[in-house]
Amino acid sequence: MQTLHLELQEGFDDDRVVARLNGVEILNLEHVTTRMQTGFAAAGSTQATEGKAVLEVALPASGQQASTEINLIQTLWAGINVGPGKALQFRISQAPFGYV
Template identity: 30%
Template sequence: MATLSILLGDGFRDDDVLVKIEGRDVARKSHATTDLRTSSAGYVEVSLSQAAQLTIEVPRQGLTGVVDVDVEVNPFLAVSIESGALVFRKSDKPFRLM
């Protein structure tokens, strides 16, 4: 098993963030709020044994997004809310906070 580290970035305002794989809840972060000094609302970590399709939900803002991840290639994922939509960025290196 490998760990996918999910950075919650810009756009979160006291939100619950749900992470699902194949419809099954695998992680949750409550009251996620972006710190404008760092552009971070915290991290969520998910253990994966293979590539998977993640569904990220932010119910209060009515947002849902789907992203394919391969933790062996890109063990880091950033999720931001921009212009009313979830935006995903994958990386093989940790994201630098401001």
């Protein structure tokens, strides 16, 4: 088993966020808002079987959703950001993200 850390970062503004890993809900948060001083909004983590997986994130109120394939061969951090037009963007890292 490997750990996947989800970190909701830039661009969230009172959003409901739902995340699924291989179709299984792993995060469901309401009123997610980015703290301007740190660029951090919320976080969660889950254990998952090693191997390829699909991470899906949705903002149900705006109808936006996106997915990315990840390879869980070690602990990973997935940074999720909201860009222009509420487009979801992923940053996958093998090391924790830094916040001020």
